[in-house]
Each structure stands twice: as structure tokens, then as C-alpha cells.
Amino acid sequence: MRGVAALPVSRVLRDVWAQRSGRIGMVIVGLHLAVALAAPLIVPQDPAFQDAGAMLQSPSLTHWFGTDRLGRDVFSRTLLGGREAMLIATIATVIAMVWGSTLGILVALIGGRTDAVVMRFVDALMSIPWILLVMLFVAALGSSSAALVPVLGFSYGLSVVYLARAAALDFVARDFVVAAQARGHSRWSIAVTELLPNVRDSLAVQGAMQWSWILLAVSSLSFLGMGVAPPTPDWGQMIADARGIMQRAPWALIWPMLALSSLVIGMNLAVDAWARVTGVERNRRVPGP
Amino acid sequence: MTAPPQLEVENLQVGGEGCLVVDTVSFTLRPGESLGIAGESGSGKSTLLLSLMGLMRQGLRHVGGSVRLNGMPMLGQSDAALAAVRGGKIALIPQNPATALNPSRRIGTQISEALLLHSTLDKAGRDVRVLDLLGRVRLPEPAVAARRFPHELSGGQVQRAAIAMALAGEPDVLLLDEPTTGLDASTQAALLDLLVDLRHRGQVAMVCVSHDLGVLARLCDRIAVLYAGAMIEEGPLPAVLTRPGHPYTRALAASIPRLSATGLPLPIEGRPPSLFDLPPGCRFAPRCAFVQDACRDSRPALTLAGPDRRVACLYPLTTLAPAAVQLDAAAEQGAPLLAVEDLSVGYEQPGKHGKTTRRSVVSAVSFTVARGEVLGLVGESGSGKSTILRAIAGLAAPSSGRIALMRDGQTEVLAARSTGRPLAQLRSIQLIFQNPDASLNPRHRILDLLAQPLHLYEKVPRSDLRAKAAELLAEVRLDAAMLDRMPAQLSGGERQRVAIARAFAAGPDLLLCDEITTALDVSVQAAVLHLIRDLARKHDVAAIFVSHDLAVVRAIADRIAVLHNGKVVETNDARELCARPLESYTRSLIDSILEIPA
Numbered sequence: 001m002r003g004v005a006a007l008p009v010s011r012v013l014r015d016v017w018a019q020r021s022g023r024i025g026m027v028i029v030g031l032h033l034a035v036a037l038a039a040p041l042i043v044p045q046d047p048a049f050q051d052a053g054a055m056l057q058s059p060s061l062t063h064w065f066g067t068d069r070l071g072r073d074v075f076s077r078t079l080l081g082g083r084e085a086m087l088i089a090t091i092a093t094v095i096a097m098v099w100g101s102t103l104g105i106l107v108a109l110i111g112g113r114t115d116a117v118v119m120r121f122v123d124a125l126m127s128i129p130w131i132l133l134v135m136l137f138v139a140a141l142g143s144s145s146a147a148l149v150p151v152l153g154f155s156y157g158l159s160v161v162y163l164a165r166a167a168a169l170d171f172v173a174r175d176f177v178v179a180a181q182a183r184g185h186s187r188w189s190i191a192v193t194e195l196l197p198n199v200r201d202s203l204a205v206q207g208a209m210q211w212s213w214i215l216l217a218v219s220s221l222s223f224l225g226m227g228v229a230p231p232t233p234d235w236g237q238m239i240a241d242a243r244g245i246m247q248r249a250p251w252a253l254i255w256p257m258l259a260l261s262s263l264v265i266g267m268n269l270a271v272d273a274w275a276r277v278t279g280v281e282r283n284r285r286v287p288g289p
Numbered sequence: 290m291t292a293p294p295q296l297e298v299e300n301l302q303v304g305g306e307g308c309l310v311v312d313t314v315s316f317t318l319r320p321g322e323s324l325g326i327a328g329e330s331g332s333g334k335s336t337l338l339l340s341l342m343g344l345m346r347q348g349l350r351h352v353g354g355s356v357r358l359n360g361m362p363m364l365g366q367s368d369a370a371l372a373a374v375r376g377g378k379i380a381l382i383p384q385n386p387a388t389a390l391n392p393s394r395r396i397g398t399q400i401s402e403a404l405l406l407h408s409t410l411d412k413a414g415r416d417v418r419v420l421d422l423l424g425r426v427r428l429p430e431p432a433v434a435a436r437r438f439p440h441e442l443s444g445g446q447v448q449r450a451a452i453a454m455a456l457a458g459e460p461d462v463l464l465l466d467e468p469t470t471g472l473d474a475s476t477q478a479a480l481l482d483l484l485v486d487l488r489h490r491g492q493v494a495m496v497c498v499s500h501d502l503g504v505l506a507r508l509c510d511r512i513a514v515l516y517a518g519a520m521i522e523e524g525p526l527p528a529v530l531t532r533p534g535h536p537y538t539r540a541l542a543a544s545i546p547r548l549s550a551t552g553l554p555l556p557i558e559g560r561p562p563s564l565f566d567l568p569p570g571c572r573f574a575p576r577c578a579f580v581q582d583a584c585r586d587s588r589p590a591l592t593l594a595g596p597d598r599r600v601a602c603l604y605p606l607t608t609l610a611p612a613a614v615q616l617d618a619a620a621e622q623g624a625p626l627l628a629v630e631d632l633s634v635g636y637e638q639p640g641k642h643g644k645t646t647r648r649s650v651v652s653a654v655s656f657t658v659a660r661g662e663v664l665g666l667v668g669e670s671g672s673g674k675s676t677i678l679r680a681i682a683g684l685a686a687p688s689s690g691r692i693a694l695m696r697d698g699q700t701e702v703l704a705a706r707s708t709g710r711p712l713a714q715l716r717s718i719q720l721i722f723q724n725p726d727a728s729l730n731p732r733h734r735i736l737d738l739l740a741q742p743l744h745l746y747e748k749v750p751r752s753d754l755r756a757k758a759a760e761l762l763a764e765v766r767l768d769a770a771m772l773d774r775m776p777a778q779l780s781g782g783e784r785q786r787v788a789i790a791r792a793f794a795a796g797p798d799l800l801l802c803d804e805i806t807t808a809l810d811v812s813v814q815a816a817v818l819h820l821i822r823d824l825a826r827k828h829d830v831a832a833i834f835v836s837h838d839l840a841v842v843r844a845i846a847d848r849i850a851v852l853h854n855g856k857v858v859e860t861n862d863a864r865e866l867c868a869r870p871l872e873s874y875t876r877s878l879i880d881s882i883l884e885i886p887a
Contacts, residue, residue, distance in 0.1 A: 175723075175727035175728035176727065176728050176729055176730040178684060178728075179720060179722065181684065182682045182683065182684055182707055182715075182719075182720045183715060183719075183741070183745060184710070184715035184745065185745060193730075193733075193737075194730055197730065197732035197733065198731070198732050200732075
């Protein structure tokens with residue numbers, strides 16, 4: 001529960017594991033991470049190699065998940081297809097969490113007119129569809145991970161500002177914050193030493209959720225051809241690619257879909273269990289498209 | 290006293306996993322009798338009260354013994370069997386009626402509902418009874434009160450409405466859980482008058498739980514004292530308090546501040562035992578001033594010690610006079626330290642048509658505090674006493690007037706806001722809050738909490754922090770082993786000591802104490818008062834001690850200022866003010882104090 005000493009990480013992991021949904025989630029996410037890390041070492045075939053003689057083959061001993069319309073090995077591409085998206089999601093999440101929570105906690109602490117002005121500005125920015133923003137950037141900078149990371153980090157940080165502000169507001173009127181003000185601590189030091197330890201759990205849970213949302217966003221963009229650029233294999237890209245041949249070669253579509261959705265579901269299960277353990281109320285509002 | 294007992298409790302045991310919260314409690318209650326149950330927090334008194342109705346808190350269950358109401362067993366029965374009795378023959382007035390009443394339904398409707406359950410009256414009959422009940426609890430204009438929602442009544446009025454609701458079933462036994470907690474002294478006095486009157490007229494028996502012995506002395510004719518779940522003394526009032534039989538009762542009575550006494554009340558050293566790890570012998574033995582070897586070996590049973598008195602002690606003290614309160618030499622008056630001149634503080638409130646109206650909380654208050662002096666600020670809630678402290682601390686901007694600090698022969702006028710004050714001024718004024726749960730960040734170790742002022746004001750290097758913090762803890766008589774604990778692992782009294790240590794870490798000239806003992810048990814309160822007094826003397830620190838309780842202020846303060854509606858009505862030497870009040874308001878404050886007999 002909030003208000004008691006923070007639980008150590010090992011204890012949190014143990015308590016998440018103790019719940020059935022948490023256990024399932026942790027296994028799924030753990031498997032995905034292991035595969036993503038080890039994929040370059042274990043892929044049986046070159047994911048970009050186009051075998052003109054083996055197009056749209058059904059699963060066999062050589063091609064476990066079959067081949068796509070260019071004769072590429074779906075198994076190898078599925079193993080590798082999450083790496084880039086996960087990397088982008090991770091960096092973008094860090095950016096979103098850092099700037100979003102810093103601003104959110106500070107405006108909660110400062111309050112008054114500053115709070116009102118900043119939050120209305122955030123409101124205004126949130127009303128711009130993020131996908132439009134991304135398209136603008138991609139059109140200007142070209143489709144690359146370097147362009148995606150800052151844009152996603154910025155637009156997903158907007159909802160973090162809200163969450164961090166709301167979490168910090170629970171504490172700004174508490175006596176320990178008032179006591180720190182009376183002692184003469186600076187705002188920054190109050191935000192870091194008094195508020196941050198108390199909102200840490202909410203923010204960490206939120207961060208994990210952001211990660212899965214951003215992952216989904218990257219995949220959506222790849223699907224639209226604005227995300228991970230070929231020849232790097234990517235689930236979103238693979239799904240888009242196999243869309244037209246769904247009836248003839250369903251394997252080319254099903255495997256990347258399964259990979260992406262299982263990762264997102266696994267993350268949600270784990271985070272739900274985690275939120276229960278730390279007593280954080282999870283924000284179920286999913287921003288984005 | 291020949292009537293059959295209405296309520297019989299025999300060897301009652303209530304417990305949870307691996308502990309007994311209530312252990313071997315026995316008493317009987319005859320019609321019209323009133324029993325007070327006294328004890329400090331964690332002594333099991335509220336659990337006992339609930340089990341009298343056959344109710345158990347979550348995680349607790351009936352372990353042994355029995356409770357009988359008019360011969361009918363109350364424990365081990367189904368809820369359906371008890372439904373007719375609960376709220377009927379036995380009724381509970383909960384600790385906080387504001388949360389016990391449904392906020393979205395009218396008072397009259399709620400009482401009428403209770404009547405529907407426990408009487409055969411029709412709608413019209415019930416309406417008449419509702420007005421009758423509200424009249425009996427002396428609510429002005431019962432017809433108006435019946436139409437109100439709980440939030441439209443004052444705290445005292447809500448408490449009366451809850452009593453009216455409890456009376457709806459014409460109970461034989463009324464259970465009261467801390468009936469006056471949270472009420473102002475004058476409201477409390479009026480409510481107790483009502484309860485005493487109800488008891489005498491209505492022949493209703495009462496069991497009243499309170500931490501306040503003054504309340505019990507006013508309301509009850511017998512008292513049972515609980516310590517760590519066990520009943521350690523039972524007997525008539527006021528005899529139990531004037532000639533206590535158990536050392537704990539004696540220590541408890543001596544820890545209560547009294548207007549008539551000089552000097553500070555006496556604390557009880559140590560802390561109550563954990564219910565999971567009880568000493569094998571007498572539970573009070575580790576803290577007892579009269580302990581003998583035999584006390585540590587076997588647990589004494591409640592036995593008759595003198596006429597009409599049962600004491601669970603191997604060596605009852607019935608021959609001993611109550612503890613004498615120590616005399617305190619008056620502090621020397623130093624040079625002036627703080628001058629508050631014509632201070633007014635108001636808050637902006639949103640009014641109609643987008644305009645803001647100013648509500649004045651403190652108006653034109655002036656006083657001075659001398660170096661090393663303790664000034665008491667006393668007043669009821671809303672009198673502006675906390676606001677004055679906040680203004681001095683720079684947390685509430687005054688609308689007019691000035692606050693000046695005299696240090697090193699210089700007079701410095703303080704900026705309105707703490708953000709505008711130099712660090713040297715900030716460190717010399719330190720604030721201690723009412724509730725240490727709220728004033729200590731729950732996510733920091735005690736070491737980190739004490740390190741904050743050390744780092745901020747003195748730039749103490751990291752390597753010296755632990756030694757410095759341990760020194761501070763020693764000053765407030767806490768063990769250095771606590772440095773690595775979290776606030777939640779400490780008791781309320783220990784947490785308040787940490788808060789005091791943190792204030793002294795700054796090396797202040799003036800302490801602002803805002804109701805700092807209100808959330809504490811009396812014996813702990815006495816210890817905290819001693820601590821503040823000793824540390825203030827030792828370090829030549831002045832203090833402004835704010836409280837709603839004149840007896841507490843009287844115990845610690847050299848001078849007292851009485852506040853009423855944001856104005857100082859009287860300032861005088863503490864002894865003089867209590868002995869010979871000049872203003873009628875001061876006199877009414879003194880009269881509303883429930884002195885326990887000495």
C-alpha cells in the first residue's frame with residue numbers, strides 16, 4: 001500500500017510471481033526478452049534472403065513457419081521482428097517518463113497559475129493526434145528510428161505529465177512537504193527527496209504500461225510504412241506485407257501477429273499483478289489512436 | 290444492587306493469528322450502571338466494546354469466555370439471531386458518527402429506519418417518535434434537525450443525532466466508543482451532561498470506552514482499566530483514580546496534566562508489550578516502578594483487593610498515596626526573541642460573481658516571546674492558533690502586521706513567505722506538527738529524515754551524518770539502532786520524538802509546536818512534554834506551544850495567551866491565568882475542563 005516503506009525489487013518480483021496472471025505475464029515477457037536478445041545467434045536463416053524458388057511455402061522442416069511472398073523465412077523474421085520495436089519503445093519510454101514526470105511533479109508542487117497554464121498547454125498538445133505528429137516528422141526527416149524515438153517520447157510523455165501531477169498532488173499538501181518548505185528546501189530538492197519516493201511506484205507501473213503502448217504504436221507505424229524501415233524485419237511490417245496473401249499463406253500473417261499480441265498481453269498481465277502488489281491504481285486510459 | 294445483571298462478561302478472550310487482543314476480561318453491569326473502560330491505544334478497548342455486541346473486527350475471532358445480555362449469549366450466535374438485539378436491546382454509538390451516518394440521507398429518515406426495525410409503529414407514529422428522540426438529545430428545533438443532512442449539522446449535533454438513533458430501539462445497554470473525541474471542550478461538556486442525564490432518567494446502562502479519564506470520571510460510576518488486552522483493575526470511580534490499586538493505574542493517573550497541579554505530568558517509561566510477544570509474568574512488569582521478582586514469573590489474576598475492588602497485581606498499592614507531581618522551577622526570563630505586532634491573516638475565498646471575499650482568521654494579534662520562554666497559545670478549533678504558527682513559519686502570508694526576530698542584538702523583520710527568508714532565519718524557527726505520521730515522509734529512513742536539516746543548514750559531510758543523527762536520537766532518548774528503520778516501524782510516540790529531534794537538528798532559537806501531543810496517548814504525551822521542556826532548557830530554545838487543551842498548556846508553558854475568534858483575549862503568567870482568570874472566556878475554558886479527582 002501507499003504510505004508504507006517501499007518494497008524492495010526482489011520482494012515485488014516474488015509477489016508478482018505469486019499471482020497466476022503475474023506468473024503468466026512474467027513468463028511471456030521473459031521469453032520475448034530472451035528471444036529478442038538471443039535472436040541474432042539462433043536464427044536459422046538470413047531473414048532478408050529472398051528465395052525466388054520457395055515463395056509462399058507452407059511450414060516445413062526447412063522453413064518452420066513457412067515463407068512469405070518474397071520467399072523469406074518467416075521463422076527467422078519473427079524471431080528478429082521485435083528487436084527494433086522493443087529498442088525504440090524502451091528509449092522512447094525513458095524519454096517520456098523523464099520529462100513527463102519531472103514536469104508533472106514540479107507543476108503539482110508549484111501549483112497556482114503556473115500549474116494552470118502548463119496543464120492547459122499540455123491539454124492543447126494532447127488534442128493533436130500523435131499519429132499526425134509522427135507523419136509530419138517522418139515526412140520531414142524520413143522514416144527512421146532516430147526520428148521515431150523523440151516524437152514518441154514527446155507525445156507519450158504528455159499523459160505521463162497528467163499521471164505524475166495527479167500522483168504528486170496526493171502528497172503536496174501533506175505535512176512532510178509543508179515541513180520541508182518551512183525548513184527552506186528548494187523546490188527541486190522537495191520534488192526529488194519528498195515527492196519522488198512517494199510517487200515512484202505509480203510512475204514505474206505507468207512506465208511499464210507506456211512501454212507496451214509505445215511498442216504497439218511503433219508496430220502500427222511500421223504497418224503503415226512509417227516505422228521500422230526495411231530490410232530490418234519488423235512485426236508490423238510483416239503483418240502489412242502478408243495482409244494481401246492472408247488466404248493463400250496465413251502463416252506469414254499469424255506468426256508476427258501472435259508475437260506482437262502475446263508480448264502486449266503478457267506485459268499487461270505482469271503490470272496488472274505488479275500494480276496490485278504495490279497498491280497502485282492503474283490508469284486504464286489508453287492514449288493513442 | 291439486587292437487580293439481575295443486564296450484561297455479564299466472563300473470561301472473554303478475543304484474538305487473531307497468534308495473539309489475544311482481549312484476554313480474560315470479566316465484569317457485570319446492572320441496570321442503570323455505567324462502566325468506563327480505560328486504556329491506551331492498542332489496549333484492546335474498542336475490540337472489547339464491539340465483542341459485547343457479538344461483533345468482531347476482520348481477522349479476529351471469539352476464542353473463549355462468554356458475553357450474556359439479559360442471560361442471552363451474544364457470542365457464537367448467527368447474525369440473524371442477533372439482528373433483533375443489536376440496535377434494540379444493545380446499541381452502539383460509534384467513535385466517529387460523521388462517518389457512521391449516511392451522508393446522503395436526512396437525519397429523520399435514518400432514525401425512522403431504525404424505528405422500523407425495532408418498533409411496531411406506523412409511519413405517523415414513527416415521525417412523532419423521531420421528533421421525540423431528537424428532543425431527548427436536546428437538539429434545538431427537532432423538526433428542523435430531522436430534515437437536515439449530516440453535513441449540515443455541527444460535530445456535536447451529529448453526535449447527538451447518532452445518540453438519538455441509538456436510543457430508537459429503547460436499549461437496555463448503550464455502548465459508547467470515545468463519545469467526545471474530536472469535539473471542543475465546551476461541546477464535550479454539554480454532551481456529557483446529556484449522557485449523564487439520559488442515564489439517570491432512562492435507567493439505561495452504559496459501557497463507555499475512552500482514553501480520556503476525565504470523560505470517564507464524569508460519566509461513569511465504575512471503571513475497568515485495560516493494559517495490553519488484559520483487565521488489570523476494576524472498581525468504583527473516583528476511588529480507583531484517587532487510590533489506584535495497580536501500579537499502571539497509578540502511573541496512568543499521574544500522567545494526566547491537571548490545572549490544579551504545578552509542573553509537568555509524569556510519563557510512563559518504556560512502551561506496552563507487543564501482543565505477539567507478551568512477557569510471561571505480569572504484562573506491566575517491564576515498566577513497573579514497584580516490580581518484584583515474583584512479578585516476572587507468573588501472571589497475576591484479577592482478585593479482590595479491598596471492598597468492591599479487583600486488581601490483577603501481586604502487590605496492590607491500595608495503601609499508597611497517588612504519585613506526587615514534581616515541582617518545577619520557573620524558567621528565567623531572557624531577552625526578547627520574537628515580536629508579533631498587529632498580525633492579521635485572512636484567506637481568500639471564492640465568492641459570488643467571480644469575486645473573492647476575504648475571511649479573516651487572525652485579527653490584530655500581538656505578543657512577544659522571550660529567549661528560553663515557553664508561550665502557550667490556547668483556544669478552541671477555529672480560533673486561529675495554528676494560523677498564527679503558520680504565519681510565523683512563513684507558510685501563510687499575513688494581510689497586515691509584522692513579525693520580527695531579535696538575534697545577536699539585531700532586529701530582523703521576517704519576510705511574509707518562507708521562500709523570501711534567508712537560511713539563517715529559517716533555521717532559527719522550527720515547526721513541529723500535530724501528527725508525526727504526516728510530518729515524516731513515510732519513504733525515508735529515520736537517518737535520512739534527520740540528515741535533511743543537517744545537510745541543509747550545516748552542510749554536514751555525508752561521512753559524519755550517521756554519528757550526528759545518532760547524537761540527536763540520543764537527545765530524544767531513542768536508540769541509534771532506529772536510524773535504519775522506516776517511520777512506519779516506530780510507535781506514535783517514537784515518531785514524534787524523531788520529529789522533535791529533526792527540529793532540534795537545525796539548532797533553532799524558537800520551536801513552533803502545533804498540537805504536538807494531541808495524537809498521542811496520555812503517558813506518551815507526558816514524556817513528550819518532558820522532552821520538549823528539558824531540551825528547550827538545555828539548548829536555551831524558546832517555544833510557542835499551541836493546544837486546545839488548557840491543562841496541557843498549563844503544564845508546560847511559562848505564559849499563556851488565550852485566543853478566541855482570532856483575537857488574543859487574555860495573556861498572563863500560566864499559574865496566574867489558571868488561578869485567577871480575568872476574562873469570562875478564559876473562565877469558561879477552565880470550567881469546561883474535566884478534572885479527574887486527585
